[in-house]
Amino acid sequence: MNTTVLLNKIKKNLNKLFVFFLFFIIFQNLAFAENKKISLQLTWLHQFQFAGYYMAKEMGYYDDIGIDLEIKEYTYETKITDAVVNKEVDFAVGRSSIIIDKINGQDIVALGAIFQSNPLMLLVREDSGITSIEDFKNKKIMIANVSQYRASIIAMLNANGIATRDVELIPHSFDINDLINNKVDAMASYLSNEPLTMDDRNIEYRVFHPKDYGFDFYGDILFTTSSFIKENPKLTRKFYEASIKGWKYAFNNIIKTSEVIYQKYNTQNKSFINYVKEGEILKKMTYVPVEGEQGDLISHPSLGLLQKDKLEEIVGVYKVMGLVYKDLNTKEFIYEFNHPKMLGFHLSKQEIYFGSLFALMFLFVVFYSNKKKKWLMTKNELEEILESQRRELNKNNRLLMVQSKLAAVGEMLSNIAHQWRQPLSSITSNMSHLQIRAEIDEHISKEILFASIHSVNNQCRYLSETIDDFRSFFDNHSSNIGLFDIKDAIEKTQNLTKDSYRFNNINIITDLDNCNIVDNQNTFIQSMLNIFNNTKDAFVLKNISEEDRFFFITMNIVSNTVVIRFTDSAGGIDEDILDCVFEPYFTTKHKAKGTGLGLYMTHQIIVNHLKGIIIVSNKEFDYENKKYKGAEFTITIAYP
DSSP states (O other), X not given: OOHHHHHHHHHHHHHHHHHHHHHHHHHHHHHTSSOEEEEEEOSSSSSGGGHHHHHHHHTTHHHHTTEEEEEEOOOTTOOHHHHHHTTSOSEEXXXXXXXXXXXXXXXXXXXXXXXXXXXXEEEEEGGGSOOSGGGGTTOEEEEOSOTTTTHHHHHHHHHTTOOGGXXXXXXXXXXXXXXXXXXXXXXEEETTTHHHHHHHTTOOEEEEOGGGGTOOOOEEEEEEOHHHHHHOHHHHHHHHHHHHHHHHHHHHOHHHHHHHHHHHSOTTOOOHHHHHHHHHHHHHHHOOOEEOXXXXXXXXXXXXXXXXXXXXXXXXXXXXXXSOOSOOOHHHHBOTTOOOOSSSSOOOHHHHHHHHHHHHHHHHHHHHHHHHHHHHSOHHHHHHHHHHHHHHHHHHHHHHHHHHHHHHHHHHHHHHHHHHHHHHHHHHHHHHHHHHHHHTTOOOOHHHHHHHHHHHHHHHHHHHHHHHHHHHHTOOOGGGEEEEEHHHHHHHHHHHHHHHHHHTTOEEEEEOOOOEEEEEHHHHHHHHHHHHHHHHHHHHHTTOOGGGOEEEEEEEEXXXXXXXXXXXXXXXXXXXXXXXXXXXXXXXXXXXXXXXXXXXXXXXXXXXXXXXXXXXXXXXXXXXXXXXEEEEEEEEEEOO
């Protein structure tokens, strides 16, 4: 057989193989043309607690992998583990108590833990007289009557000398009015739920979170069965990845996600701002900051992380409480693809082992030292320390307010200088012109004299109006609280900074609605002014080209909530410091140019004075057929 014939045969076989491969792909696509129906059982009623699954469905992440997901809301008849094991649903969200089910022989595989800390805690009224765990003795605690669900709370009580016989456990009614009306002394609650209701009703409260006492359980573990994974290995992995992608989107876009939940999943009739606040709280329970050697924020643990050591600690608590008697087979329990990289670098097994051992020893020493110190203190000593800390905290807060105001004075003087420079120059020019003509004995006509006087009067009037504007800014007396238009306040802020923005060639583009709220307008203007100044500095410090300096301000009303967005094109904020911008004394500027108090005070004003929410994120957007990236501050305030 010559070479030409051989090559022709090989070519024909390759063509047949290519055609076969093409038909295989077409057949496979046809086979999956219709999305496969998959079900997910939630552990409670619809709320931000399950936002990642809603957004994965809303954004088409499940559609992209051929999944038609049905999300099932919890009912009081639902037995979540049984529903998964009996194949009534394919996936479910469960508490850490599914560890007990696994040890007891149930076929369970945990894909990932959404919340690295369980939001479950004990909630009491501030006026209940309960200031420490010891104060729970002989108190009524409303809590679920299923032992494994309340394990972390009971463990917290037991570790501090309060046994179950020392308290009266009341079956949970899930009605917060029982706590508000003093029918019970404490209520098992979620950090992201009941405290928000207390805030809405202006009722002061105190939280006792098991995490603060060394009992840090996982919250909301996504799980299925090993049999389902064996039958659907590819689908399981893609579902998990799409769900994690949905959670990332939800936490990076809390406002948008809250709108979706409010419009499509609001079976509890919560307010829009309630979902926003819930999202902010749960984000903190999901992402735990990791500090570098210099104390700077360098990374977050991966979303969905399940750690063997932490699971074994939870099992240890269950053993002490008599809920289980055997160890957990973590290799069978943890999904094979759940091993995210924490900090983006690899450690040897030996380094991980000794590092973990050292960390555990260090934590034990710190925990033992703190506990020993508390045991040696009398109640009076503790009260004296707490009172001293309160006084110091109040003193520091007052100092921060004064420092912030002084920083604002500096900014105001800078803005006054910008606004006075042109009119002062005009006055000087007019007077110099008259002086020169008088010195050379040139006749000055009435027209020229009156025109100069008129110009000087106009410039002086402008200077006087400017002084009035800036003087009103510093008048923050409480008696000035009243009804004002947010649009008007933002326009006043814009007027205070207009010359500074014009000098730096920053183009402001607004789209504002009228919206009246009750508060101190000047305090609100101060909070806005900090954002304006921060944006101006970002453009200057990053040396953004003048033709690309845009500052967008939009405001609209969404379900009795006003949403204000400030978006710039200054390149955004470094992701490693994004969560730190509202901390006191945190600044990226040189110390001579920034105090680090501006955005902190803005956060304090929005959250504490206006009872609203302020978040910051990076955003990429198109404007006039050009792509930009910048920081976006989003403020949400309840609209009366």
